[in-house]
Amino acid sequence: MVTDIVKQVAGKHGDVEGLMGEGVDPHLYRPTRDDIQKLSQAQMIFYSGLMLEGRMGDSFAKLARQGIPAYPVTELLQQDYLMEPEEFEGHWDPHVWNDVSAWISAVNAVAKALGEFDKANAESYAKNAAAYTEQLTALDEYAKKSIATIPEKSRVLITAHDAFGYFSRAYGIKVMAAQGVTTVSEAAISDINNIVDFVVKNKVGAIFVENIVSDRNLKAILEGAKAKGHSVEIGGTLFSDAMGAPGTYEGTYVGMVDHNVTLITRKLGGEAPEKGLNGKLSLEE
Numbered sequence: 001m002v003t004d005i006v007k008q009v010a011g012k013h014g015d016v017e018g019l020m021g022e023g024v025d026p027h028l029y030r031p032t033r034d035d036i037q038k039l040s041q042a043q044m045i046f047y048s049g050l051m052l053e054g055r056m057g058d059s060f061a062k063l064a065r066q067g068i069p070a071y072p073v074t075e076l077l078q079q080d081y082l083m084e085p086e087e088f089e090g091h092w093d094p095h096v097w098n099d100v101s102a103w104i105s106a107v108n109a110v111a112k113a114l115g116e117f118d119k120a121n122a123e124s125y126a127k128n129a130a131a132y133t134e135q136l137t138a139l140d141e142y143a144k145k146s147i148a149t150i151p152e153k154s155r156v157l158i159t160a161h162d163a164f165g166y167f168s169r170a171y172g173i174k175v176m177a178a179q180g181v182t183t184v185s186e187a188a189i190s191d192i193n194n195i196v197d198f199v200v201k202n203k204v205g206a207i208f209v210e211n212i213v214s215d216r217n218l219k220a221i222l223e224g225a226k227a228k229g230h231s232v233e234i235g236g237t238l239f240s241d242a243m244g245a246p247g248t249y250e251g252t253y254v255g256m257v258d259h260n261v262t263l264i265t266r267k268l269g270g271e272a273p274e275k276g277l278n279g280k281l282s283l284e285e
């Protein structure tokens, strides 16, 4: 997601390369030897921040000592915006891209950093950021409108790990997850059991797998509910912490969010166009 916004803002003035590809879990990612080499040859580095890339912190510190600036794109978000989940005490929830309005602030942070680094093209970066922000504003509105069409009692999003806290607050849907805010720690049996009870009691129709986490816990929830006489389906796969395949619509930030919003809305009984906001989705129903 960071690569995509930097590409959008840099436009023709930057040669942008992403290190974490499709389906990669950023919480667990360790840089390879090849990555370190690429990083040490870069002029600038952008990363998400808020300790999302928990195992890359040392590398960024080393690079900073070599004079290569590394910018967290979330740096403009204020403390009163950020959420501090109970089980992640002392740290902010890093999953801010799942609220589009927060990612607009990340676009501005990128434009600011690029403009300061390369003053000659600052105007171009600001212009690109403004054009992209317009697309993101439409996406944010689409998300608000779509999620609101889900019948209130069905407005519950159950996923593999707690990546949708900001999504929940921005778009008005309750979220529950088998694993916490980072995938570093395993799900507790008691958490799974609580979700099973909730699913059965509230007759939840669909739960969602994520592209970066094993579907094991979701399957356990499904089986648990079935054993208690309620059948719930897997609603499909959400792009939680990484985008889809490069070269596809879902391999862009806009496509990723469009996919998530449209799938969640349709599977939980709301109304959204089959092919999403821009008519480009290839959802398998």
Ligand SMILES: [Zn+2]
Pocket: 027, 095, 161, 162, 163, 181, 182, 183, 241
């Ligand atoms: Zn995550």
